[in-house]
Amino acid sequence: MRVLITGAGGQLGTDLSIHCGAEGDEVVALGRDRLDIADRSAVLDAVAAHAPDAVFNAAAWTAVDDCESDPERAFAANALGARWVAEAAGRAGAHLVHVSTDYVFDGTKDGAYNEWDTPAPRSVYGASKLAGEREVLDVASGRAAVVRTAWVMGVHGKNMLKTVLSLRDREHLAFVDDQRGSPTFTADLAVGMRRLAADRMAGMYHLTNRGSTSWYGLVREILEMxxxxxxxxxxxxxxxxxxxxxxxxxxxxxxxxxxxxxxxxPAMPLYRDSLRSAVDALMDRHSPDKETS
Ligand SMILES: NC(=O)c1ccc[n+]([C@@H]2O[C@H](COP(=O)([O-])OP(=O)(O)OC[C@H]3O[C@@H](n4cnc5c(N)ncnc54)[C@H](OP(=O)(O)O)[C@@H]3O)[C@@H](O)[C@H]2O)c1
Incomplete structure (x- = not known):
């Protein structure tokens, strides 16, 4: 496939570029410096120029707290940006795989949220991402998959895993134990997203690593590993x-x-297995899996 990746400088965009390249795809990786998805004509021109088979929209304004004080910027990137990417992919006949978030839900359900549960975002970020997924499914209906994921981390970019590793020599840390989710690794997410593009699957998919914990539980595991x-x-x-x-x-x-x-x-890997590989990679250690493979 020829694939075009927006937000290619982010943590997911980087692993998508690596994975698609390793699968033999021709990769057009556009970071924010090369393509601002909030700029409609730039998006239409870039997608038309490269005529991709698939577009991965990994671009988003992900600064959850900052979005509260600047909803206009949040909706420009996360909602309208998604609209322009969907429009451009449609004109090019490309299949679109767009990324959304667990923060579209209010978190009051007993048990896990499925794809048909009713979203009720509690934050501007969540509302802007919900608007973005609706834009994609309206504008590129039948030719787009929306992937809701959660607690994204990996070896590239900024994330909780790297923050905790940088704090591991502190005497004392405190993390919340009353927010629960599924840590999800960009290397695993990239594999699932490419599969959706290759099979040209459309509609809503939830995609996280298997298993769940609290931030406190996750931090304990990172420190231990x-x-x-x-x-x-x-x-x-x-x-x-x-x-x-x-x-x-x-x-x-x-x-x-x-x-x-x-x-x-295929089932996503357990988050603990991917966490161990990521900790090993970030600490420049070889995991047993890597040594035997
Ligand atoms: N991180 C999480 O925990 C999490 C959880 C659930 C879902 N998600 C979703 O997963 C996707 C990937 O997130 P990530 O963790 O890889 O985030 P990330 O590391 O922040 O990457 C997002 C990238 O998008 C770029 N960007 C921001 N505004 C843009 C614009 N207007 N045009 C083009 N690029 C723009 C950012 O560039 P700058 O850095 O230069 O601004 C950044 O390189 C997003 O859709 C996000 O909403 C993330």
Missing amino acids: AGADPGIVSPISTDQLDPPRPAPRPANSVLDDIAWRSAQL
Whole structure:
């Protein structure tokens, strides 16, 4: 395939470029410096010029707290940007795979959210991402998949995993124990997204690594895998955060992947296995898997 990737400088965009390249695709990787998805004519021109078979929209304004004070910028990138990418992909006859978020849900459900649960975002970021997924499904209906994912991390870009590794020598850390989700690794997500593009599958898919935990639980696991003392981290509740975060987060954002499973697509790896590989890679260690393969 010839694939065009927006937001190619971000954590997911980087792993999409790497994975598609490794699969033999011709990759057009456009970071924000080369393509601002909020600029309609730039998007239409870029997609027409490269005539891709598939477009991956990994571009988004992901600064969840900053979105609260600048909704216009959030909706320009996350909603209108998605509209322009869908329009451009449609004109080029390219299949679109767009990325959305667990933050479209309010987190009050007992149990995991499936693809047909009703979204009710609690933050400007979540509302702008919900608008973006609706734009994609309206404008590129039948030729676009929307992938809702969660707690994204990997070895490229900025994320919680890297933050915790950089803090592992501290005497004391505190992380919330009342927000639950599924840590999801960009290398695994890239594989699933490319599969949707190659099979030209359309509609809504939830796609996260398997297993769930709280931020506190995740930080303990990272410290343990890094050979640091997990006892340095204490559990706190969201209302103990000082200062409080501007954007409210869902308490439960575990996603059920009924659509993915029922389409008999391959199960995503357990988050713990991918976490171990990522910790090893970031600490420049070789995982046992890598040594034997
Ligand atoms: N991170 C998470 O925990 C998480 C959770 C659920 C879903 N998601 C979704 O997953 C996708 C990938 O996120 P990520 O974690 O890879 O985020 P990321 O590392 O922040 O990457 C997003 C990229 O998009 C770029 N960008 C921002 N505005 C843009 C614009 N107007 N035009 C073109 N590029 C623009 C950013 O550039 P700059 O850095 O220069 O601004 C950045 O390189 C997004 O759709 C996000 O909403 C993320």
